[in-house]
Amino acid sequence: MARFLLLILPPLVLVILTMTTDSGRKLTGQPDLKWLTLLHIIRIPVEIVLFWLFLNHAVPRIMTFEGRNLDILAGISAPFIYYFGFVKNQLGNKVILVWNFICIVLLLNIVVIAVLSMPFPIQQFGFNQPDIALFYFPFVWLPGCLVPMVIFAHVFSIRQLLKGRTVALLS
Numbered sequence: 001m002a003r004f005l006l007l008i009l010p011p012l013v014l015v016i017l018t019m020t021t022d023s024g025r026k027l028t029g030q031p032d033l034k035w036l037t038l039l040h041i042i043r044i045p046v047e048i049v050l051f052w053l054f055l056n057h058a059v060p061r062i063m064t065f066e067g068r069n070l071d072i073l074a075g076i077s078a079p080f081i082y083y084f085g086f087v088k089n090q091l092g093n094k095v096i097l098v099w100n101f102i103c104i105v106l107l108l109n110i111v112v113i114a115v116l117s118m119p120f121p122i123q124q125f126g127f128n129q130p131d132i133a134l135f136y137f138p139f140v141w142l143p144g145c146l147v148p149m150v151i152f153a154h155v156f157s158i159r160q161l162l163k164g165r166t167v168a169l170l171s
Contacts (some may be wrong), residue, residue, distance in 0.1 A: 002035030036153040043075030058133035074103035097161040104154040
């Protein structure tokens, strides 16, 4: 468990520092909402890989879209949010803001399920097939890189939308 914490804590601390400190905000600047939205398409292949890992007995079914993981919906909806929000300007800031909040909840759902499916003392799911894939390369990139990157994209998008930056000005 200590090694897993060493994997996930540094990127999460980095995300928190870039969001909360002045130097972090200067370092990241103002990421473009359009690209932050398109980034979520990465969730589609991630969910396909999780399903493949389930078929190969490396994660429990609960971590797939056949189980309780609906995170693929964020990936599928991202191109539509991009197109109708930024290309056609038919979605307002509130719709994009709500989408970001819903998608971050979907992400947190699978993160909690994944952690509670690992063979740790806190395990609550996947007793027949625990989540072991995330301990091995290249799957360690999921909690160590991709999840923090997606969290970063949502938090920065939410922050920009709450500050009142309009979609029309960003397109």
